[in-house]
Amino acid sequence: MPHDRTNAEGATIAQTIRASGRRLTIQRSKILDALHRLPGHSTAEQIHAVVSEDQLDAEMALSTVYRNLETLVEMGLVTAFADGGGVITYEWAATETPHHHLLCDGCGHTKEVEVEALDALTVEVKREHGFAVDLRHMAIRGQCARCQAGQSK
Amino acid sequence: MPHDRTNAEGATIAQTIRASGRRLTIQRSKILDALHRLPGHSTAEQIHAVVSEDQLDAEMALSTVYRNLETLVEMGLVTAFADGGGVITYEWAATETPHHHLLCDGCGHTKEVEVEALDALTVEVKREHGFAVDLRHMAIRGQCARCQAGQSK
DNA sequence: ATTACTGCAAATAATTTGCATCTGG
DNA sequence: CCAGATGCAAATTATTTGCAGTAAT
Numbered sequence: 001m002p003h004d005r006t007n008a009e010g011a012t013i014a015q016t017i018r019a020s021g022r023r024l025t026i027q028r029s030k031i032l033d034a035l036h037r038l039p040g041h042s043t044a045e046q047i048h049a050v051v052s053e054d055q056l057d058a059e060m061a062l063s064t065v066y067r068n069l070e071t072l073v074e075m076g077l078v079t080a081f082a083d084g085g086g087v088i089t090y091e092w093a094a095t096e097t098p099h100h101h102l103l104c105d106g107c108g109h110t111k112e113v114e115v116e117a118l119d120a121l122t123v124e125v126k127r128e129h130g131f132a133v134d135l136r137h138m139a140i141r142g143q144c145a146r147c148q149a150g151q152s153k
Numbered sequence: 154m155p156h157d158r159t160n161a162e163g164a165t166i167a168q169t170i171r172a173s174g175r176r177l178t179i180q181r182s183k184i185l186d187a188l189h190r191l192p193g194h195s196t197a198e199q200i201h202a203v204v205s206e207d208q209l210d211a212e213m214a215l216s217t218v219y220r221n222l223e224t225l226v227e228m229g230l231v232t233a234f235a236d237g238g239g240v241i242t243y244e245w246a247a248t249e250t251p252h253h254h255l256l257c258d259g260c261g262h263t264k265e266v267e268v269e270a271l272d273a274l275t276v277e278v279k280r281e282h283g284f285a286v287d288l289r290h291m292a293i294r295g296q297c298a299r300c301q302a303g304q305s306k
Numbered sequence: 307a308t309t310a311c312t313g314c315a316a317a318t319a320a321t322t323t324g325c326a327t328c329t330g331g
Numbered sequence: 332c333c334a335g336a337t338g339c340a341a342a343t344t345a346t347t348t349g350c351a352g353t354a355a356t
Contacts, residue, residue, distance in 0.1 A: 027312070123270075214339070
């Protein structure tokens, strides 16, 4: 079902997983596939839905999705991101284009953008505090243009 | 018990609250007091604890704390901030010095800092996307110096 | 054969909500 | 007096965990 994807080091994901003493189960494979196919950030529920879509075999347990996501994050294959509402979203780490999130407090909408100033920020924070910023998790909150105009709460 | 604090517009908090058709109850007053006294970001539980400290009268319900915090956020007197773990922290909005949060994904520690590059970021995002960044909610995630060195997960 | 992984159901944790009662203005 | 606020307990939501059975290597 998953067709030999490769990671940053050129090894297949399957190899990477087995090399860490873990197993490539059907469910893990499906989750990997879903993550790879889904565009942006997805919740565990969404991933579970996608995975349960091709309902040829039995539905997988939600807890299995959670456990796998945790494992994959641990392995660095997936990144987790908690936006402003106790909901965690996951994303395939190899997604090439780094992007950032404008999160509107007014309407709740999210927009993904590239922000040059973040490079400067990364450098500054590293120099001043020795802290290595992970831009993939950067949520920029505020008010979108629309919400600033009409205070449409 | 609370001694006529004033908000940005110079009106007393009490006036501001009443003007919005709300009432200044004893519990609201205590919560306001706690928020004002507490230094940084506090969870609902922490605020509840502080408020229940001066145990002269009955303990207030946790739900009352939550409801009040929601109301105060709505009124703009308090800001809410969700860091990376489904936990919301609240803070008195009038806290003068704007600061930002370095959130280490390794050890989970938070450090508050000032980052100049964020001013540039604010300008850029506003110009390019018309989005008004709210720096009070800016969480910068990554790895602190310690965790980068020894990968003490 | 091991032992990691899965499913299921029950357990948490944080926050929300329904409702009868109380109280500030 | 009466709408907004409170207390309490039950309900949600998102996620985690224990355990016995299943399957990947």
